[in-house]
Amino acid sequence: METKSFECDVAVIGLGPVGAITANLLAHGGLRVVAVDREPDVMQVPRGVGIDGEIMRVMQTLGLAESLEPFLKVFRGAQYIDADGSVVATRPAASMEGSQGWPDRYNVHQPEFEQVLRDSLRANPLITELVSTEITDIQQGPDGALLHARGTAGSAPVSIAARYVVGADGGRSTTRRIVGSTYEDYGLNQPWIVADFQVSAKADLPDINTHYADPVSPAIYINVVRDIRRFEFRAAPGEDLDAAVLPDNIWARVSPWLSPEDAELLRAAVYTHRSLVVDKWRHGRILLAGDAAHQTPPFLGQGLCTGVRDAAAVSWRLRDVILRGAQGSLLDSYGVERSAHARHFITTATELGTKLTQPTKESIESLNSRVGREGRGVPPRLGEGIWDSAFGGGYLSPQPRDGSGVLVDDLVGFEFGLIMTPEIAGTLDDADLSSDRITTLPADAKLEAWLLEHGTGAMLIRPDRYVYGCYPGPQELQTGLAALRRSRALRETVAAG
Known part of the structure; x- marks a missing residue:
């Protein structure tokens, strides 16, 4: 079978939200992009449910904010309930317009977010999308990189010649494995059972996101968008995780809040929450972004946001290097800046997760203020880099x-x-x-x-x-x-x- 060959300025590996935003931003800056993903289309699985005003600024830059807004719900607030059922801490609803020019926080159903991004990149003549395609190797040379790929459905092999490569291919990143980056591990390794529901008008659920304390298995309820609701439960020690996601067991778990008469179970999965940051973000002409570079527990709702920040930071640098003659060394500051910044969110989220079994007003508000949530506190500073x-x-x-x-x-x-x-x-x-x-x-x-x-x-x-x-x-x-x-x-x- 004859190999299909492509040439581009940047190859983006992985078309989740981070890879799709990276591809769109690079093309927005005038670069030719080949975007590769092993899946045939947007994955319909429970993943990110929150973005913030900073991420809306990125969508604004791309001219996609208005396309995304119908799929969003402005954050209505959150409460933290202790084991006795008392509300011990709250977070306010987002204002209609915060310091970023957008509401500070939104709920979102990630597949809809991704679809807006996919539609945009598919309409852009500077982007070639290759789905059902899996990268097998990357060879670097003095002037670029050669990527080898195969079709997951038995289609012809593919080769891609690129000036640079951005690996945004998730927590099981092939790119990270190829370049040999290793993780700094901040110690979290917790399986959680995540279930999404489509609820009827009969469902009696909180209007705002709610964290339920439990000494063994704390739970999180998220009022996502429209009639979609999510429950997340920390797995008990030694729990059979395969059995935990069976429908009967999911319904038993949510029985204090929901019954099959009130809702349809859309999907359930186990996610192991980790707190990880790679030791090296740049390997010659290959750069890592999103979950390929860091993994963030979801307790701050900042996993997706942290990856989008990577996309924005790497894209303008690649644009300056490739189109405007900047030295390749400009890319060295990317990982230094982003590593320190991501680490702050990751360690704060990890600490917040430990408070969910016994939350207090002081501990919750202190941790939220460390990242400047909803106008309280100041967001962290970048690591040393291109700033005064x-x-x-x-x-x-x-x-x-x-x-x-x-x-x-x-x-x-x-x-x-x-x-x-x-x-x-x-x-x-x-x-x-x-x-x-x-x-x-x-x-x-x-x-x-x-x-x-x-x-x-x-x-x-x-x-x-x-x-x-x-x-x-x-x-x-x-x-x-x-x-x-x-x-x-x-x-x-x-x-x-």
């Missing part, structure tokens, strides 16, 4: 609206954006900023007030919406711009291929 530590860089930026009501990401695009007072804008050379591929936004009255509120005269924001630096005046800004110029080292635009 002397001027407040490395934190997630807010997204304001200008005086016309337009969200600033829509004005900036998938580029570095510089919001600054008119006085500072008057000191800069527009030609230099244009060659640096920085979109400038001299502030109108509303944005100037926003800058003043944040105690700065200029805020330089990266394409993945993290702050590069906040500068009080033109001299400090010029120093920051010079440092960024050295980090990116852009040359004249080069042709893809």
